[in-house]
Amino acid sequence: MAVPPIAPLETQTRKADHLRICLDQDVQFLRKTHGLERYRFTHCCLPELDRDQIDIDTNFLGRRLGAPLLISSMTGGTEQARLINTRLATLAQQHRLAMGVGSQRVAIENPELTPTFAVRSLAPDILLLANLGAVQLNYGYGLEQCQRVIDALEADALILHLNPLQECVQTRGDTNFKGLLNKIEGLCAQLPVPVIAKEVGNGISAAMAQKLINVGITAIDVAGAGGTSWARVESERANDPKQRRLGNTFADWGMPTAECITTIRAIAPVIPLIASGGLRNGLEVAKAIALGADIAGLAWPFLQAASESEAALQELVEALIAEIATVLFCTGKANLIGLRDANTLQRLV
Ligand SMILES: Cc1cc2nc3c(=O)[nH]c(=O)nc-3n(C[C@H](O)[C@H](O)[C@H](O)COP(=O)(O)O)c2cc1C
Structure with a gap:
């Protein structure tokens, strides 16, 4: 099916706005947090381990990762985005991290922009994730575009990605979400690669996760509340005062990341699960894994570092890895699986 003609420039401008706003303005959740601060690891004063032998490798969707980290989907479609994707992919290859690119809708609308996403040659060995908004399945997209x-x-x-709130606040957002579950089911059955369902920072409930699993989704990225607020980002972009107000009212909407992980893991013990939304250091990544996630995604911290320099990105990843390894050492666990042992993480009352 042909994609209806829309103004390609509009999507490209929106992508540039998203980068500018996320880099220059405070668009994090106002008061709501990811909820991980409500948990504390039990300290082990005698680990009986050599810290240098601690192993933070893991498997996810058939690839070996050097650390349980995903560079969350962010960008593409502009020259600045090309530079950011290039830096992120180089880093991902070096440390064997997973990486998502931003929505590729802009490249469907304007194929000349495809190279701003094309990072495979820089990162031949990584788990690399394509990205489209599920709602586009109601606006002319289908199997062919996917x-x-x-x-x-x-x-x-x-x-x-599932982003109903973002589309509500976005000027001329796509808000017809009717019948999408059926269409997602069709895609899961026909596409030759796994399909991952992801929010963008408002979270996925256990009930929705179950529905998505029932229609054939292979993995879930909770993208919970507590980090970058897309209601705030779109509110910043909007010229219409009504849209600005809507974004501000819903700035803190959504389900905290910690709650999404625990509730989804309770009903789906083996689904590959990505924790994301507000994670900012390796201690939070380790808590998310202890709660049941397999790997953890970060967007905003990688964006900030990537826009600064390659050295800033290296520093960030080395810090994250050192923090995760320090959690393992100071809880007496030799690898990530041990983090799930009973009594390793306590919920504070
Ligand atoms: C600049 C920017 C652009 C983003 N674009 C996309 C996108 O195209 N598709 C998507 O699924 N998520 C997108 N996201 C959402 C992130 O993947 C992530 O779910 C969200 O920002 C919450 O994570 P954080 O708190 O670590 O930033 C974007 C995030 C940022 C910062």
Whole structure:
């Protein structure tokens, strides 16, 4: 099916705005947090381990990762985005991290922009994730467009992002979400790669996770509340005072990341699960894994570092890795699986 003609420039401008606003303005959740501060690891005063032998490798969707980290989906479609994607992919290859690119809709609308996403040659060995908004399935997109973005990226899997609040606040947002579950089911059955369902910072409930699993989704990225607030980002972009007000009213909407992880893991013990939304250091990553996530995604911290320099990105990843390893050492665990042992993480009352 052909994609209806829309103004390609509008999508490209929006992508540039998103980068500018996320880099220059405070668009994090106002008061709500990811909820991980309500947990504390039990300190082990005698680990009986050599810190240098601690192993933070893990498997996810068939790839070996050097650390349980995903560079969350962010960008593409502009020259600045190309530079950021290039830096992120180089880093991901070096440390064997997973990486998502931003929504590739802009490259479907304007194929000339495809190279701003094309990072596979820089990162031949990483778990690389394509990205489209699920709502586009109601606006002319289907199997063909999904296959095209997967092929263009040489991706291992496709993320379908679910962003109803963002679309409500976005000027001329796409707000017809009717019948999407059926369409997602069709895609899961027909695409040759796994499909991952992801929010963008408002969280996925256990009930929704169950529905998504029932229609064939392979993995879930909770993208919970507590980090970058897309209501705030779109509110900053909007010229219309009504849209600005809407974004401000819903600035703190959503389910905290910690709650999404625990509730989804309780009903889906084996689904590959990504924790994200507000994670800012390796201690939080380790808590998310102890709560049941397999790996953890960060967007905003990687964006800030990538826009600064390659050295800033290296520093960030080395800090994250050292923090995760320090949690393992100081809880007496030799690897990530041990973090799930009973009594390793306590919920504070
Ligand atoms: C500049 C920017 C652009 C983003 N664009 C996308 C996108 O195109 N598709 C998507 O699924 N998520 C997108 N996100 C959302 C992130 O992947 C993530 O879910 C969200 O920002 C919460 O994570 P954080 O608190 O670590 O930033 C974007 C985030 C940022 C910062």
